[in-house]
Amino acid sequence: MGKEKLRNDATCLNCGEQVQHRFCSYCGQENTETSKNFYHLFVYLFKGFFHYDSAFWRTIVKLFFKPAALTKEYLSGRRVSYLAPIRVYIFTSFLTFLIISLFPSSEPVKSINTKTSQVNEIVSSAIDSLHLEEKSMEGLTKTGILSEQTKDTLQKIIHSELDSVQTAINAKAKASAPSPASIEDESQVTRKADYWFMRKWMKVKEENTDEEIRQKFSDSFTQNMPKALFLFMPVFAFILFLFHDKKRWNYFDHGIFTLHYFSFLLLLTLVLFFIDKLYPLIEYHPILDWIYLLLKGAGILWMIYYFFPAHRRLYEQPYVKSFFKCCAILIINSVLLFLFLVVIALYTYSTIE
Known part of the structure; x- marks a missing residue:
C-alpha cells in the first residue's frame, strides 16, 4: 500500500494542509494519486483485504480459542491490533446469516x-x-x-x-x-x-400449502434473528451488570464482553453449519463418520463451556463463585431469550401472507 505514487502537489486533498511526507500530519490521509485504473483497483482490494486480514485473523484466533482475552485486551486499552468489538459482531452476524440464508432449508420435491x-x-x-x-x-x-x-x-x-x-x-x-x-x-x-x-x-x-407456510415462516424467522439477537444483547449485558461489582465494572465493560461472546457464538454456529453442509458431500467412510461426530460434538461442547472460562478470566473470581454465577446468568438469560424468541416467532407468524 505504501508503494503507490505520491502526488506532486503537497497540499492534502482532505484538509488542505501541507503534507511533509506520505501521510498528512493533521488528518492522516495518504497523499497519493486519486486516479486509478482497473489494475490498481484490483491490487488495492487484494492488498486491502490482507492488510485488514492481519488484524482480522488476530482477532478471530483470540476470540475463538482464548475466552475473554480479547475483551481484556480491549478494556486495558490495547485496541489498535484488533478489530473493534462492534465491527467483529457486525461482520460475524452478517456473514453467518448470509451464508445460512443461501442454503435451502428444505428438500425440493423430487417427484411431482x-x-x-x-x-x-x-x-x-x-x-x-x-x-x-x-x-x-x-x-x-x-x-x-x-x-x-x-x-x-x-x-x-x-x-x-x-x-x-x-x-x-x-x-x-x-x-x-x-x-x-x-x-x-x-x-x-x-x-x-x-x-x-x-x-x-x-x-x-x-x-399456501403447509410446506409453503413452513418455508415462509422459516425464511422470515431467519431474517428476523439478527435483529432479535442485536436487541437481546443489551439485556444480556444488563444481567451481567446485576451480578457484578458496580464500582469496578460499569455497563460498558459488560457490553464489550457481550459483543465478543455473541460474536463467538455466531462464529461457531457458522463453523458447525459448514460441517453439516459439507459432510453429506463427502463419500461415506466409517473414519470420516467418526471425525464428523467428534467435530460436531466438540463444537457443541465448546459452545456450552466457553462462557465459564471467559467469565472467570475476565471478572477474576474464584472457581466455585464464578461457576454458580455463570449458571445463574445463563439460566436467567436462557429464559429471557426463550420468551424473546416467542415474541419474534409471533411477530413472524403475523407477517406471513
Missing part, C-alpha cells in the same frame, strides 16, 4: 407425478376455501364438507363464545363487581388471541 392425488386435494381445498365465507354451515353440510356432528359442535362453540362475550359486556357494566369483570376481561383477551390466531391461520391456508 407421485403426488398427483395430494396436489388435487390441495387445489380442491384451496378452491373451496376461496368461497368459504359465501357458504353457511348448512351449505357446507349439504355439500359434504362438514359432517352433522362437526356442524353441531361448531354451533355449540359459536353459541358458547357469544354467551361469553355477552357475559363479559354485562360484567363491565357492573361497576360494583370489579373482580369478576377483571376475570372476564382476561378470559375475553385469551379468546380474542385464540380467535386472531385461528383467523390468521385460515387466511394463510387459503393461499
